[in-house]
Amino acid sequence: MSDEPVRPGGDSGAGGSVVAAIGRFFLSGNTIIVTFLAFVSALFLGAIIIILATPSVMAAWGRFGQAPGAAFAQSWHAIATAYSALFIGSIGSPRGIVGAIASGDGHRIATAFYPLSETLVSTTPLMMSGLGIALAFRAGLFDIGGQGQLILGALGATLAGFLLPGLPIYLHLPLAILVGAIFGAAWGFIPGILKARTGAHEVITSMMLNYVALNLLTYLLTTALFQAPPRYQPVSKAVADTARLPHLAGPSLRVNLGILLAIACMVGVAWLLQRSTLGFKFRMLGANREAARVAGVNINRQYILAMTLAGAIVGLAGTFMVLGVDHQVASGYGGTIGFDGITVAILGQGNPYGVGLSALLFGAFAAGGRTMQLDANIPLQLVQVLQAVLVLFVAAPGVIRTIFRIRVRGAGRVFGGWSG
Amino acid sequence: MSQVEPTALGNRELRKDLAAIRRRGLAIALWVLAAIDLLVFARTTPPGSKTVFDLNAPPAFPVPAIHLPVLATLLVLGIVCALLGVAQYLWKGNPRTYLLLGIGLALSGIAFLAWAGRGARVDVEGLLMTSLIEAVPLTLGALSGLLCERSGVINIAIEGQFLIAAFVGAVVGSASGSLWLGLLCGAVAGGLVGLILAVFTITYRADQIIVGVVIDAFALGLTTFFLVSLLVPNQMTLNSPAVFGPIPIPLLDKIPVVGPLLFNQNIMVYLTIIILAIVQVTLFQTRWGLRVRAVGEHPRAAETVGIDVLRVRYRNVILGGIVAGIGGASFTIGSTGQFAHNMTAGLGYIALAAMIFGRWRPLGALGAALLFGFFDALQFTLSALNAPIPSNFLSMFPYLATVLAVAGLVGRVVPPAADGQPYARE
Numbered sequence: 001m002s003d004e005p006v007r008p009g010g011d012s013g014a015g016g017s018v019v020a021a022i023g024r025f026f027l028s029g030n031t032i033i034v035t036f037l038a039f040v041s042a043l044f045l046g047a048i049i050i051i052l053a054t055p056s057v058m059a060a061w062g063r064f065g066q067a068p069g070a071a072f073a074q075s076w077h078a079i080a081t082a083y084s085a086l087f088i089g090s091i092g093s094p095r096g097i098v099g100a101i102a103s104g105d106g107h108r109i110a111t112a113f114y115p116l117s118e119t120l121v122s123t124t125p126l127m128m129s130g131l132g133i134a135l136a137f138r139a140g141l142f143d144i145g146g147q148g149q150l151i152l153g154a155l156g157a158t159l160a161g162f163l164l165p166g167l168p169i170y171l172h173l174p175l176a177i178l179v180g181a182i183f184g185a186a187w188g189f190i191p192g193i194l195k196a197r198t199g200a201h202e203v204i205t206s207m208m209l210n211y212v213a214l215n216l217l218t219y220l221l222t223t224a225l226f227q228a229p230p231r232y233q234p235v236s237k238a239v240a241d242t243a244r245l246p247h248l249a250g251p252s253l254r255v256n257l258g259i260l261l262a263i264a265c266m267v268g269v270a271w272l273l274q275r276s277t278l279g280f281k282f283r284m285l286g287a288n289r290e291a292a293r294v295a296g297v298n299i300n301r302q303y304i305l306a307m308t309l310a311g312a313i314v315g316l317a318g319t320f321m322v323l324g325v326d327h328q329v330a331s332g333y334g335g336t337i338g339f340d341g342i343t344v345a346i347l348g349q350g351n352p353y354g355v356g357l358s359a360l361l362f363g364a365f366a367a368g369g370r371t372m373q374l375d376a377n378i379p380l381q382l383v384q385v386l387q388a389v390l391v392l393f394v395a396a397p398g399v400i401r402t403i404f405r406i407r408v409r410g411a412g413r414v415f416g417g418w419s420g
Numbered sequence: 421m422s423q424v425e426p427t428a429l430g431n432r433e434l435r436k437d438l439a440a441i442r443r444r445g446l447a448i449a450l451w452v453l454a455a456i457d458l459l460v461f462a463r464t465t466p467p468g469s470k471t472v473f474d475l476n477a478p479p480a481f482p483v484p485a486i487h488l489p490v491l492a493t494l495l496v497l498g499i500v501c502a503l504l505g506v507a508q509y510l511w512k513g514n515p516r517t518y519l520l521l522g523i524g525l526a527l528s529g530i531a532f533l534a535w536a537g538r539g540a541r542v543d544v545e546g547l548l549m550t551s552l553i554e555a556v557p558l559t560l561g562a563l564s565g566l567l568c569e570r571s572g573v574i575n576i577a578i579e580g581q582f583l584i585a586a587f588v589g590a591v592v593g594s595a596s597g598s599l600w601l602g603l604l605c606g607a608v609a610g611g612l613v614g615l616i617l618a619v620f621t622i623t624y625r626a627d628q629i630i631v632g633v634v635i636d637a638f639a640l641g642l643t644t645f646f647l648v649s650l651l652v653p654n655q656m657t658l659n660s661p662a663v664f665g666p667i668p669i670p671l672l673d674k675i676p677v678v679g680p681l682l683f684n685q686n687i688m689v690y691l692t693i694i695i696l697a698i699v700q701v702t703l704f705q706t707r708w709g710l711r712v713r714a715v716g717e718h719p720r721a722a723e724t725v726g727i728d729v730l731r732v733r734y735r736n737v738i739l740g741g742i743v744a745g746i747g748g749a750s751f752t753i754g755s756t757g758q759f760a761h762n763m764t765a766g767l768g769y770i771a772l773a774a775m776i777f778g779r780w781r782p783l784g785a786l787g788a789a790l791l792f793g794f795f796d797a798l799q800f801t802l803s804a805l806n807a808p809i810p811s812n813f814l815s816m817f818p819y820l821a822t823v824l825a826v827a828g829l830v831g832r833v834v835p836p837a838a839d840g841q842p843y844a845r846e
Contacts, residue, residue, distance in 0.1 A: 049642075053649035142629055157661025190823075200826040203576075203629055204776060207769055208819035219812035336640075342633055379648035392634045396626035399619075 031349060034167065037400050038393035043380050046386045047079045050378060054078045082378045087313075089371020090119045090364035115367060116275045117255040121325060123363025124258040125150070125317040125334075129341025130348060130355040131262075131269050132313030136202075137350040138273055139306035145191060145206025146314045146338030148213030149184045149389035153315025156183030156238065157322045158226075161239025172242040177261075177319055184315010185308045192307025196300035202307065210338070218331050234331040240373035244322035258320035263356070265313060282306055314338060336384075343391040362387060427450060441522065443508065446521050450505030453528045454650060457498030461535040465490050469538040470632025470715075470765035475545055475677050490538045497531040529794075537805050547794075547801045548681055553755065554793035555786075556692050557582065557764075560747025561771025562778060562785035563699050564610075570703065571733045572716040572838040576632025577617050578744050580639030585610040585748025587643040591651070593661030593752070602753045603687075603746065610745015611738050618737040622730055623843035629703035636768070644761050651759065663757050664688060688746075688754040695743060700782040712736060715834035719843045729843050747771070773822035778834060792818040 051057050060067070060074040092115040100112035128177060129146045136143035157180035191205040220226045220343075221234040228237045245257040273279035284292040285302050293299055318334055326333075344362055348354030369383035393400050472495075473486040501524050508520045533542050561578045568575035585606035593602025614636060620631045651659040662685040672683040681690075703709035712732060714722040719729045752759050770792055777791075778784025795818060799811040 049645065053646060098683070120498060144629075144633065190619060194823070194827050198827040202824070204773070204826050205823050208823045211766060211819045212816050212823075215812040215815045219810050222810065336637070339633075339637065343529075343637060346630055346634075379645045381645040381648065382640045383501065385638060388634050388638035388641055392620065392631065392638065395630045396620045396624040398624035398626070402624075 031397075034397045034400050035347070035394055037404050038390050041393055041400065041403065042386045042390040043083070045389050046382055047075075047083075049382060049385060050079050050082050051075050053378070069375050075398060080280050082372055082376045082382070084108040084370040085364070085374075085376040085378070086368035086383075088368070089115055089375070090368030092116055106250075107252075110250060113249065114253060115371070116365035117253040118370070119360070119364045120255045120259045121363075122366035123359050124262045124324065125263045125321045126340055126344050126362050126366075127356055127359035128265060128317035128320060129314045129338050130344030130359050131352060132184075132310040132315075132317070133341045134348060134350045134355045135269055135273070135282070135313060135354065136306055136310040137345055138279075138286045139302060140202050140283035140289060141195075141303065141306055141310070143188065143191070143206055143307060143310045143314070144203050144342065145187065145209045145311075146317075146341040147334060147336075148206070148210040148338070149187045149311045149314035150257035150318035150321075150334045150338040150341075151213040151217050151329075152187040152311075152318070153180040153184035154318030154322045154333050155220065156180040156315065157243075157319040158236050158329050159241055160326075161243035161323065162237040165240040165242070167240075167242055169242040172240065173245070173323070176239065176243040176323055178318065180319025180322070181312040184318065187223055187315065188311015189304065189308040192304040192311075195307070196303045201301075204420035206307075214332065217329065217333060221329070221331055228328065236329045238328045238366065239323060244324055244327060245320065254325060256324040261316075261320065262359075265316065266352050266356045269313070273352065278305065317341070340387070343387055346391050347394055349394075443512070447505045447509035447621035449521060450501055450508055450524045453524050454498045454501035454505060457494055457501060457528060457531050461531060462491060462494040462498065465494065465535060465538060467491055471534045471537045471539070472541040473533075473544050474541045482490065485541070485736060488534055490534050493534045494531050497527045501527055533801075536802055536809065540805055542805070544799065545677065545681065547797050550797035550800060551790060551794040552681065552685070552689065554796045554833060555789040556688050556754065557747040557750050557767055558771045558774050558789035558792055559692050559696060559786050560743055560750070562766055562789055563782060564697060564740040564747065565743035565772050566703075566777040566780055566782060566785060567699065567712075567736050567743060568614075569775070569839050570716045570836055571712050571736035572719060572836060572841060572843070573617070573733055573737050574628040574631055574632065574840045575614075575617065575744075576769075576772065577613060577635040577639075578771050579696070579764060579766065580632075580636040581610040581613045581741050581744035582748035582751065582764040582768045582771075583636075583639045583643045583762070584613055585745035586751040586763060587646070587759050589749030590661050590752035591658050592755070594658050597662075599662055599664055599753050606749030606753075607742045607745040610748055611742040614738045614741020614744070618736055619735050621842065622733050622737070625844065628840050628842075632649055640762060643759070647759060655758075659758050661753050661757055664754055691746060695746070696782055696786055699743075703782065713836070714839055719838050719841075723843075723845070730737050730845075734845070744768075744771075770818050773818060776778040776835075777822050777825045791821075 057071075057074045057078050060071040064071045083307070092112055097112045100108040103109075129150060131151070133143050133146055157176045160176040160179035161172075164175070167175070187209060188206075190209060191200075192201040194200040194205050195202050218234065221236060224231070226236045228235050245261075247253065248255050248257060248260070271279075273283060281292070281297050281302050282305075284295065284297055285306075286301060289299065292302075317337065321334065321337075322329060340362060344358045345355055347358035347361075348356070365383040365387060369380040372378050372382070373380045423755045471488050471490055473488065475485060493662075504520045511520075552725045561582060562577055564581065565575045588609040589602045589606030592605040593599050596602070617628075617631060617635060620626045621628045647659075666684050666686050667690070669683040673679045675683070703712065711722065711727050714725075715727060715729050715732045722732075723729050748764070751763055756763075771789070774788035774792055775785050777788035778786070795814050799814050802809060802814070804813060
């Protein structure tokens, strides 16, 4: 059993010179090169969408007959403005950062690093939900219920955060995190036990539980227990100061301990999958269910464990959002992050470190998208389109190989149908 | 991965046990319904209260509103439900798993309405009308999923097909001024999304669930992007289509209660019924349907007898996209007109649930869609009655019902054998 996730065409032949090896690397449709080309293709499609959505550019294309140069120039301008805003909003302007550090002015430095801080803030929940879903992936389970697990985690953390004021931070904060994880785990446990006991497909049950969680949240936000006084709006009470994740770089930057905890979780999941017995059983299950059964693995038990663990990790995504950034939950909390976790997990090919990098990319997209909307007047949702196209191509490497005429070897990873 | 997964060894015993568990589970469900009737509803009803069920009959054929004494109704219905539970428990070879529970649910629904509306008028006609209208996109979405899955391709992209078709329907209907063109373009847009799904999953054999989920994310992003960048600044020209009006069917629409409900609706309702009938008949009565089902159950065998598996799948996935596209167009030009952000709000997934709940059968899907639509409509009725039940719990019903259904507690739910398995020629 290899330590690597099932990789399409990621094999390398033996021997040969370095040049030949590099040649093979490009020609065999390696995961990294496919991901890179998928990224380029997504940006290209995004550029077309930007052109379509900018009336002045479309007008220039309408006059293509008279002034072909103007059409290209205006298109280039629109695309460059949008993508550079995306870059500056997620990483910051390199010149600004250097200048700020050279000046030594604390306020200027904070401003210069604001984009990076926002990227890390957006990365945290994406990484957690991606890690949870990737863990389930590796056990051959498709956890589509990230949204519900995230909401439950956020609810648990909020509850522990405002119910127990007066505790010292070293007790309160870990307790709130633990409660969030347990709530998320409970929401993951349900599809797990249903699959183990009745064979109900986890895709359907976990998806349905998303909507149950959404309605549960809306209902709870009308109850005296959760709703913030004077109870006019569907928002919860705020968590106590002692349950909040401390900021890492001063109060003006939102980056908090959550990102470090997420990175720790990433290492933890990697260790679990690659070094522990439990992780080995998960991977056996994911690689070949029948073989795992014959080898004596209690499959139903692993289903329950994997889904519960995945639910706990995704629940921590909501927990870190509440304790680190928002400090309270509102109706529809978490938005599409539980769903984006699926795309993060797919892009990372189920490998924890790959998931971490994918989450960083999507976090940068999210932070940059907000700047792009403000500065370049391109709606934030372009980012969602870019992400979807990128993941679509990564999920079907054959498409990229066909477009770029790379030699085909094997098909993508397949989970199988409802009966699986 | 093998073509058709071998039946899990341990699951065979499980299946046998499930029949007994299901029989007991259904009986318990009925008893729970009876208990709620008698212990919760009846005990909280003051004696002498009445509920009026208003049927809104036209003056030409007056049907009097029905006045029901609440307490007596609850007692009778509760006892009937309990007896149904006994019958379910004893009836071993019950060929129609759903039958008794269905009756019990309907009775409990009446009991619930009588209890919730005590001292007030319940607008029955309005409730049924809203249920039917809510059921239109759900039925079409479920039929879309069914067309795909019967040929072995899982379609989770129904939500995305809804959204894109709703968007295209609104824009074309608005810009061209022709609702029919809007509907046509919405259907074509849905079909194109189906084509994307087909190319990725059939030709490139990518995982069907992943591709479906990603297409949904893509559709949500794309429609919102163009809504913000193009439609909002040009609301009048691009996003204010007319809406299909009701078409009364002569004579039939004069029947009291049933007439306005079934025979004075807009084209979407009629179209849904027509498509449903076509799918039901072709899938089970024609050679085409037999081939589709063969491909969905055992593609290798189908190929052996000369059926072009990939072609059948392509055709069905695109057809499914078109049907979902029609359902999507009903969101805009069929009801509200304007396109709004994420206006389908997960109904594509409920449609998928309706297909599963209806056990991959067109008529079953219709039944499930009506049931889910009814629960959605019930929220409006209850908020009009100021009933002491939070509407969020009613909204949960379709989802919880689906979870129970796939868990095998309310019936056997068996997907086509090759559902979700990509097919490669040898």
